Amino acid sequence: MVAHTFTPAQGLDPQALFAIKDLELRARVVVEGLWSGLHRSPYAGFSVEFTEYRQYAPGDDLRFLDWKLLARSDRSYVKKFEEETNVRCLILVDTSRSMLFGSKGWTKADYARTLAATFAYFLGQQRDVVGLALFDSVVHDYLPPRWKPGHFRHMMAVLDRPPEGRETKLGEALDEVAKLCPKRSVVLVLSDFLAPVPEWDQALARLAAARHDVRCVQILDPAEINLDFGQAAVWEDMEGGRSVYIDPEQARAGYTAKFEAHQTELKAALEKRGIIRQIARTDEPLDFVLLELLQAGHARRAAARRRTQL
Secondary structure: OOOOOOOOOOOOOHHHHHOOOOHHHHHHHHHHHHHHHHHHOOOOOOOOOEEEEEEOOOOOOHHHEOHHHHHHHOOOEEEEEOOOOOOEEEEEEEOOHHHHOOOOOOOHHHHHHHHHHHHHHHHHHOOOEEEEEEEOOOEEEEEEEEOOOOHHHHHHHHHOOOOOOOOOOHHHHHHHHHHHOOOOOEEEEEEOOOOOHHHOHHHHHHHHHOOOEEEEEEEEOHHHHHOOOOOOEEEEOOOOOOEEEEOHHHHHHHHHHHHHHHHHHHHHHHHHOOOEEEEEEOOOOHHHHHHHHHHHHHHHHHHHHHHHHO
16 A cells, blocks of 8 residues: 655744743644644545554544444444554653754754654654653653653653753763663654764664664754854854854855764764654744654554565
8 A cells, every 4th residue: 555645735833833832732733733734634644554443542533433333332442553553652852052052032952842742742642652851961850651641741841841951971861761761662862963973873773772663853953054153253162161253154164064974974873773863953843843753653664564574
């Protein structure tokens, strides 16, 4: 069966989204807007192959309720689809100092926290279990994956705390996460991944080798990509603390070469481990990012099924 891709015609304006101060409300706006678009699409949803029944639970889509079975047996069951599996997910959010940069009125940390809240809300609506870990030089907040009343609100409270902004030690944080979450899970890492690749590559490899489904979203401010900082000025290294005078026009060529070399090394390291990688610019509609993340997982599961059928 051919998999179809649905793309909303127009995403949510990030400026309007970040004008919403309540993080939970932001997440709801993104997810409900995405679901609305998917339901209007002729390719609604990601589940296409019916496999079995499961008992109806409050909140399930009534379109999939078997009304004939309900009339015959007075029991409520919904059709279960092949894509519909219990997901166990741990979301890792980088709260280090480099994530506090932002040229659009919101920071990379704001964008990462909102994406984490959005994905957690989406999974919660599907009754999947989801956990959260915030890290910089260490994992400083951890909520194990679970599904129970109040858990989502607890995650929102943790995400709402102002980040302390210490230096990044991604490798150490990933090793700590591997110990905290031994059960096989989808591990979603939200970071700018600007730390040198050798500092975290082996830790990420160990996480993938433990059969976790690791997915990485690299969150970047557009000014970091093109060095569009306007006029020359003194800038502070957000992690090292050094003050540096930078003329963007003079520095752009050298910076671009180094940035592209880092991106190439990052891409190669993740592809070597079979890890899904996605770039999210902070000026990009967040519902587009969520949709791309979901479709990437859908494509991976479909490929895995095809391999098992060979």
